[in-house]
Amino acid sequence: xxxxxxxxxxxxxxxxxxxxxxxxxxxxxxxxxxxxxxxxxxxxxxxxxxxxxxxxxxxxxxxxxxxxxxxxxxxxxxxxxxxxxxxxxxxxxxxxxxxxxxxxxxxxxxxxxxxxxxxxxxxxxxxxxxxxxxxxxxxxxxxxxxxxxxxxxxxxxxxxxxxxxxxxxxxxxxxxxxxxxxxxxxxxxxxxxxxxxxxxxxxxxxxxxxxxxxxxxxxxxxxxx
Amino acid sequence: xxxxxxxxxxxxxxxxxxxxxxxxxxxxxxxxxxxxxxxxxxxxxxxxxxxxxxxxxxxxxxxxxxxxxxxxxxxxxxxxxxxxxxxxxxxxxxxxxxxxxxxxxxxxxxxxxxxxxxxxxxxxxxxxxxxxxxxxxxxxxxxxxxxxxxxxxxxxxxxxxxxxxxxxxxxxxxxxxxxxxxxxxxxxxxxxxxxxxxxxxxxxxxxxxxxxxxxxxxxxxxxxxxxxxxxxxxxxxxxxxxxxxxxxxxxxxxxxxxxxxxxxxxxxxxxxxxxxxxxxxxxxxxxxxxxxxxxxxxxxxxxxxxxxxxxxxxxxxxxxxxxxxxxxxxxxxxxxxxxxxxxxxxxxxxxxxxxxxxxxxxxxxxxxxxxxxxxxxxxxxxxxxxxxxxxxxxxxxxxx
Numbered sequence: 001x002x003x004x005x006x007x008x009x010x011x012x013x014x015x016x017x018x019x020x021x022x023x024x025x026x027x028x029x030x031x032x033x034x035x036x037x038x039x040x041x042x043x044x045x046x047x048x049x050x051x052x053x054x055x056x057x058x059x060x061x062x063x064x065x066x067x068x069x070x071x072x073x074x075x076x077x078x079x080x081x082x083x084x085x086x087x088x089x090x091x092x093x094x095x096x097x098x099x100x101x102x103x104x105x106x107x108x109x110x111x112x113x114x115x116x117x118x119x120x121x122x123x124x125x126x127x128x129x130x131x132x133x134x135x136x137x138x139x140x141x142x143x144x145x146x147x148x149x150x151x152x153x154x155x156x157x158x159x160x161x162x163x164x165x166x167x168x169x170x171x172x173x174x175x176x177x178x179x180x181x182x183x184x185x186x187x188x189x190x191x192x193x194x195x196x197x198x199x200x201x202x203x204x205x206x207x208x209x210x211x212x213x214x215x216x217x218x219x220x221x222x223x224x225x
Numbered sequence: 226x227x228x229x230x231x232x233x234x235x236x237x238x239x240x241x242x243x244x245x246x247x248x249x250x251x252x253x254x255x256x257x258x259x260x261x262x263x264x265x266x267x268x269x270x271x272x273x274x275x276x277x278x279x280x281x282x283x284x285x286x287x288x289x290x291x292x293x294x295x296x297x298x299x300x301x302x303x304x305x306x307x308x309x310x311x312x313x314x315x316x317x318x319x320x321x322x323x324x325x326x327x328x329x330x331x332x333x334x335x336x337x338x339x340x341x342x343x344x345x346x347x348x349x350x351x352x353x354x355x356x357x358x359x360x361x362x363x364x365x366x367x368x369x370x371x372x373x374x375x376x377x378x379x380x381x382x383x384x385x386x387x388x389x390x391x392x393x394x395x396x397x398x399x400x401x402x403x404x405x406x407x408x409x410x411x412x413x414x415x416x417x418x419x420x421x422x423x424x425x426x427x428x429x430x431x432x433x434x435x436x437x438x439x440x441x442x443x444x445x446x447x448x449x450x451x452x453x454x455x456x457x458x459x460x461x462x463x464x465x466x467x468x469x470x471x472x473x474x475x476x477x478x479x480x481x482x483x484x485x486x487x488x489x490x491x492x493x494x495x496x497x498x499x500x501x502x503x504x505x506x507x508x509x510x511x512x513x514x515x516x517x518x519x520x521x522x523x524x525x526x527x528x529x530x531x532x533x534x535x536x537x538x539x540x541x542x543x544x545x546x547x548x549x550x551x552x553x554x555x556x557x558x559x560x561x562x563x564x565x566x567x568x569x570x571x572x573x574x575x576x577x578x579x580x581x582x583x584x585x586x587x588x589x590x591x592x593x594x595x596x597x598x599x600x601x602x603x604x605x606x607x608x609x610x611x612x613x614x615x616x617x618x619x620x621x622x623x624x625x
Contacts, residue, residue, distance in 0.1 A: 054538060054618050075542050082540020093535045093622065097241055109230045110540040154539070 001161060001193055002028035002051070007060035009046050009216075020046040021057070022216035028162075028195065033188040035196045035204040038213035045166070047213065048197045052085055052164050053077045065161040082110050086155025090167035092147045094139040094154075100126060101135040104154045111158060125153040129183060145176025152183060162193040169203055181206050231545065235553040238525075239560075249521045250561030252514025253601065257565025257594045259507040261586050262572040267500030269577070269584025271493050284453065285352060286461045286484045287324065288468065289446035294479050300472045302444055309471060310449060310464055317455045320348045323444035325434035329427065332397040332404065333385065340381065340425045342400060344434030349376070352450040353428070358382075360392025360411035367410070368430040373437070375407040376428040378415035398427070398437075405437055457486040514561070515601040522554050522609035533613050534621025547614035554606025555599055562598030566591050 009021040020043045028034055038044040049055035050062060053069055056077075062069045065084050069077065087093075094103045104122035113121070126135060129149040139147050148168060155163050165184070169177040185206060188194055196203060204210045212220040239246045290296050302323070310321045325344035330337045349355065350362040358379055367374050375396065382391040389412045396407045407429070415425065435442055449464060451457050461482030469475045526533070533546055570586050577584050 049619055052538070054622075075544075078537065078540050078542040081538060087538050089622070093531070093538070095532055095535060097237070106536070107539040109227070110536075110542070110545060112227050158540075 001030040001032070001065060002026065002195075003061070003063040004051075005061040007047075007050065007062060008058045009043075009050060009055070010058045019043075019216045021050065024060075024213075024216070024218055026211065026218070026221075028193065030161075030193055031188075031191050032209060033184075033194050033207045034209045034211065035198055035207040036211045036213060037198055037201070037204050038219075039199065042213045043216040044197050044213045046216075048164065048166050048195075051162075051195065052087060053080045078110075082107055083158060084161040086158065086160040086163040088148070088151050088155050088163065088165035088168045090170040092139070092144075092151050092171070094147060094150055096139050099136045099138055100131060100142065100150045100153075103139070103150055104157050106154065107158045121157055122153070125156045126150070128156065129153045143176070144172050145179050148172060148176065148180050149183065152180070152187075156187070156192075162195060163187065165194065165196040167198055168196060169198070169200065177203075227545070228548070231549045232552055232556070234549055235556050238553055239556060245521065246557055246560075249517055249557055250514075250564065252510060252517045253558055253561035253598055254514075254565040254568060256507060256509075256511035256514050257562050257598060258568035258572060259510065260504050261566055261569025261590050261594055262576065263500060263503050263507055264590045265569070265573040265584045265586045266576050266580075267496060267503075268587060269580075269582050271496045271500075272584075273582040274492055274496070275489050284319075284451045284455075284457060284486070286449045286451060286457060286464065286482050287446050288449060288461070288464055288480060288482050291479055291481045296479060300474055300479055302447060302468075304442070306468055306471065307447060309467065310447070313467055314449075314460065314464065317452055317460055319351060319450040319452060320346050321447060321449045322346045322431045323435075323442075324446040324448045325431050325438055325440050325444060327400055327434070327438040329398040329400040329437075331381075331385070332399055337399075338381065338384065338425075340377070340398075340427045342375075342398070342427050342429055342434060342438065344431030344438075345428045346431060348450060349428050354416075355413040355428075358389040358412045358414055360409065362411055363428060363430050368432050371432045371436060372430065373405055373407045373433055374410040374430065376411040376413055377409055378425050378427075379412055380415050381425045381427075382409075382412045400437055401439055403437070403439070457484045458490075461487070511597065511601060515558075515605040518554055518557055518602065519605035519609060521557075522550060522606055523612070525553070526550065526609050526613040529613075530616060530621045530624040533616050534618050534624065537616070537618035538622060543614040546616075547610045550610035550613045551603065551606045554610065555602030558598040558602030558606075559595060562595050565598070566594050569594075 004024060004026040007021055007024045008019070011018040011020060024047065036044050036047065046055065050057050053064070057070055060070065064080065067080060067084070069080060072080065095106070101119065101122050104126055105118045108118040108121060123135065126132065129152050131146060131149055131153065134142060134146060139150070142150065169180055172180060181203060184194055184196070196207060198204055209221070209223045211218060307321055307323060310318070322344070327342050328339060329342045330339050345352070345363060346368060347363055347365045350357070355362070355376070360376070363374065363376060366372070375398070377391070379389045382389050385391065385396075386394055391409050391412050394409045396409060397404055398407055429437065434440070451460055461484055465480045465482050466475070468480050469477070536546060566586070573584055573586055
């Protein structure tokens with residue numbers, strides 16, 4: 001599903017050279033439930049951006065669902081983000097003026113799916129995350145946990161190859177945190193491939209595989225038995 | 226299909242900031258409404274001046290001597306010139322005859338009434354565009370026999386006889402030292418007062434006029450009536466060169482032709498230029514309005530950096546973002562333009578009432594206004610939209 005080989009991301013030149021990601025190899029199979037942990041500044045966010053096709057590596061290969069992304073144009077990367085990746089962000093990143101339903105529709109607009117079909121698909125994923133009665137609520141009318149569930153629904157709506165969650169529980173109270181993590185657990189049971197970037201061990205404990213990043217390198221890659 | 230989505234995104238973003246959008250449009254509304262109004266006033270005035278002048282007879286040329294030029298006896302107009310013009314331009318002209326006109330006084334029982342006596346031929350009805358109310362026009366036998374017949378206007382007829390049915394009545398008219406009795410053969414409807422001229426005119430055969438006005442067949446100008454649709458100015462110039470040829474003074478500029486048509490052209494030209502100039506000045510406000518749109522779009526891009534980041538993360542391409550913001554700018558401009566046309570129509574009808582001249586906004590000016598505002602939207606929207614589309618999604622997502 002995901003295959004990363006000798007991936008590097010360097011910033012600056014010569015003395016000021018920062019090796020944010022330095023020679024990383026990762027393989028993630030379809031249906032895996034992975035967490036990437038590490039202290040701040042370890043390079044995990046950079047790795048996340050590259051995994052999410054928001055950023056391009058300096059060198060190395062990144063194959064996502066049989067697409068070699070390191071050589072793709074910006075437009076092709078936009079298509080990959082649209083079709084293959086579902087993002088869940090720490091700060092939800094919902095559009096405040098749109099309703100829950102409209103927010104979930106967003107990726108489908110860029111896919112070019114008809115309005116009728118979009119609403120159908122968006123409703124079905126909102127039902128899946130338990131927000132059947134919140135279609136027409138705006139983000140300001142929703143709790144933190146509900147907002148993140150809308151975001152998860154939005155990540156799911158295009159039926160992506162992987163779900164990338166960047167500190168998905170960072171802005172949530174403990175109740176909402178466990179709600180969201182249970183939601184991820186359920187998605188995993190249904191066969192979704194999920195990668196969560198976090199610095200919380202509790203969150204990482206939910207996953208089957210934990211990759212620890214330090215100074216841009218993989219320090220540890222352990223699987224739960 | 227995606228374009229409709231982008232249009233609807235642009236619309237919802239405009240409506241979610243109504244006050245701001247309206248203020249942004251204000252510059253364009255003012256600019257477009259003033260341009261539309263000025264064009265309408267300009268067109269209306271030009272039309273009304275043309276109408277006024279054309280009621281004076283658009284298709285006649287008067288050939289006369291150039292002012293301040295010595296005319297030798299052999300250079301003076303003669304009957305030969307008249308028949309020459311008649312022969313050479315028979316296809317283009319209706320009539321040609323020497324111009325005789327003078328003042329006459331109708332000798333009345335109580336008051337004397339003055340009128341202008343105009344020598345004409347049998348085509349007077351067509352040339353002067355007369356509407357007969359009773360009797361008949363001057364006819365060719367009136368000319369041949371130098372009959373003392375006259376056509377008077379309805380106002381004079383009513384003043385003298387209390388009715389327009391005055392054909393057959395007789396009039397005593399004094400001109401110079403002689404007094405002659407005229408038979409009224411026709412009464413015509415006096416045209417609406419044009420440009421303030423309102424003297425009454427009596428039409429008499431030009432042959433009669435020669436006698437009555439004591440001209441002794443000396444005339445200083447020739448009246449040529451041109452067929453509808455002919456190029457009045459060109460024919461006027463041709464006739465002048467023909468006369469120069471016969472009098473062997475080509476290029477000396479002793480004769481000139483005068484027609485209302487050329488005067489109207491000149492007046493319309495000047496008026497058109499004035500209108501254009503004033504519109505151009507009003508057009509400057511359109512540029513100011515356009516800069517306002519650009520300014521707001523730049524603010525909007527900054528404000529919505531995060532939105533742009535989210536959209537890009539979810540799969541929006543550069544072109545999607547560019548088009549979204551461009552449509553937003555263009556939509557603001559088109560709505561502003563349409564409101565401006567609406568206001569322009571309002572101002573035009575106010576001006577119409579104040580000036581008493583019929584005027585209306587033309588389809589051309591509406592199309593011009595809308596295409597101009599679309600153009601402004603594109604020109605001033607491209608920069609902010611391009612800026613938005615180039616944002617790095619990672620940076621944009623981090624933007625607080």
